[in-house]
Amino acid sequence: ADWGGHSGSRLGLDIGGTLAKLVFFESEIRPSWCNGRFAQVIKSLGVQTVKSEDDREFRDFVLSRQGSFWGAQDKELSFYDEELEGVFHFLCFQTDKMERFVALLAAQDLHHQIDEIYTTGGGAYKYSRLFSERLGINLKPVDELGVVVKGISWLLRRPISDEVCWLSDEPPKSPNFESECHFLDSANSLFPFILVNIGSGVSIVKVDGTDRFERISGSALGGGTFWGLCNLLCPDCKEFSEASCLAVAGDSSKLNLLVEDIYGGDYELTGGRKLPGTLVASFFAKAGRNGQAHDDAAVLNALITMISQNICQIAFLNSKLHSISRIVFTGNFLRQNQVARQAIATNMRRVSGAGLAGKQLHALFLEHEGYFGALGSFLHNVE
Template sequence: MTPLKANSLSTQLALGIDIGGSLVKVVLEEGDGSSDSAQHPLLSFVHNIASQNDGEIPDGWKCSVARIPEGSSDANSTTLRALVLPTADISLLIDKVKNNWRTGARTIRIAATGGGALNHKATLERGLCVELVVAKELDAVAAGLAADIGASSEEQMLVCNVGTGVSLVSVDSQGNVERVSGSGIGGATFWGLTKRLTNFKSFDQAVVAAKKDGVLGKADTLVEDIYGRETSKEIGLAPDLVAGFLGKLDADNLTDADVSAALLRMFVSNLGQLAVFQARLSKVDAVWFTGGFVQSAEDTGEESECSAPAIVRQAITEAVSFWSAGSIAAQFPRNAALLGAIGAIHATSATLSE
């Protein structure tokens, strides 16, 4: 079957898919001139379900609609219709798309990225009548950030992508992307320890409980635990400064919320330190934070101060401010968790339009 160049950027209609170990994020990018979203069953399905025009949404699937860049006029913006589902539901996605299959549907090219893009490539291509054009994950994140915030090509950026692990990516004034640092202490570390040490069933539940009910310091060894409160002040250290994370994990009066609060603070402190040190080396005064840890998949509406994404962002902001003494800013794109899917479209645009 001859590929149909339906989703090149020139047609103002494009689809990108970011496949991780646990989640698949699908983004349909539509310009104001898009009028052919129904030309392929996959595009039609994503358009309808993301717009909530496709009946009941399966459990565990999340849909949203947004416009990028944020703050731009409608004439210069693009509509995003996003669908997030468990990676385990890829077969269900294929079945649902096939329910709307039209005889004679041709193969289209779609952009893809993420650790699972190659693992699931054959299944998706065969099941959905598509050809996947795969972009490198960090290239896609950088391109997605630029599209989301409307960044100028002359801007130098430092991106801290927090997913399973952590990658720090430098994007220079020419748009070149380079991974300059990183850490294996990432989102998987936080959630793995949380699952092992508490009874929380979801990331959002653990984060919200940490903020609402957790008491900071109950699970950590503080300076005052070593020197005493007054002596700590005499030697110039704040009594509530953490001397050792999780140093009191064997305390009898700890709740799950206390442990989650300690784990979150430990993780974001390490993250903030890593980001600040790299920002100084890169000579930038801001770090953009992206990835699934920054904006959880359960966030599909307006954030409240008590939502998991808002809590995580505030914790990261405070950590960056602490380690930089307020000299470096933590910044967050509006569609942080979708940047891979968005950026895959832009990173592969030349190939898609061939």
Template sequence: MDDGVKRTDEMKSLIFGCDFLLKNNEDESFTYFHEAVGIERYQYKPIDADSIYPFLLVNIGTGISVLKVILVTIVIGFDDLLLMAEKGDHRKCDTLVCDIYGGSYENLNLPADLIAGSFGKCSRIGKHSYARGDYEHQITEADIAKSLLLMISNNIGQMAMLYGTQFSMKRIYFGGFFIRKHPITMRTLSYAINYWSKGSMEALFMKHEGYLGAVGAFLDTN
């Protein structure tokens, strides 16, 4: 009996697992609509196995390292950070289109609440606000967490859209440690894909998104 450890390719395993689950579990993938209520937010998307391709898989895990950082909140756990972000107001940190133009910029079709610069207000709001007692505009850790999440999600969404455009893809599946069915991550990624693609692409999430690599590795070694 050969009970040794077998090595498999990480990316290959993720693709094998995603492909297998989409083909064999009809309610595996879903879209997220934040404006809906309760379970109606989760719209499952059965896909015909014969028309599954092409699709883009974006796995957002722990493969990106940022060194020499400072802690922007007292929260250390990722789940706690996302819960904190739910309560935040990014408009206190971010510069919006309305902050520049006084409202929407119709010539470029830019809505008033569109982020023009992440953390753009932080250079103006800080010790000076505290010094003059301007408590209304003080930034909380929840606001910082929300702004950070939106900055990351918007950048991921734009990159995913660009890759999808390059290969003429309409469906983009998201998975990895970053998602884990947190409503705020699914909401921000869905918004980013819809905005950057002008509604031509769809952000989808997977019921077993945390197990794609494990399923794929099992299939690859058996």
């Protein structure tokens, strides 16, 4: 692998239907021109006085999460790799801002010495002309699921910890999601697992090994569905992170029809099991009854829970079908989305423990959840 030399690029790109994800490696021992410059620009932005509109845009791009937000560096996800002697950085921005991103690369001279970038996601095709005409860069499309699996397998073999976690039943008491996580020690024993990637749409993949995987199912009710409905029903909510934070405090019991609304309490099933009264029997079934209005927080909570629970159910059934007990959830729908993760975690335990020979399963989450496609593309670029 060429981790720091001058040929090829040390970038990985995943241009999805909603978000574009970018990974770059900053080698300490062999700083390549492009990535050295990339890192240098990013690091200097904090102290540099803004000289031009291009500088200002670039600074906003990498540093800001509010205001003129159109992208962000996920600083908490970057890590130093002792073996490779360098730092991995992770950035994302909205795909529909691609023109601005390309303009910035050109203005900051960050595209020199890059002839081609292995890129995954539909944008590898959609934006190939833009990259070749404006930057002289050839985007080389790579298979989406293949790179996601490659990225996961590779990262789990790195000597970094705290990548794989499951959530306890208690909903987090503080906005700090980390405190409720239980990290797995032996991350590299994950195979075989069912991978559930929740991006704009949902892909469900059976992964037996790094090069052995197969798409077994999916759903068009995914993160894009949530985001579209959110824009429709809660137009005041402009950003995804705002929506996912608001949802945490939302009480959706006035919107959803619960088991207790139908039975007056818990419902006893045969065999000593019961459906708890607080379980949702039908999402949104009470919405607007008697002309009642609902606040955004409640609507967002119901929307996120509905999408998450449905995906969890499909994932669980696929795990049964293929007799695989590890189910790993990734994709940016889960990004800073406590309600989604908790809904998946709780629901997975409930549905898996319910059967006759039910063995309770824990849904597994990965810290670099939305970046595996970009990471896998990056690996293509350096191999």
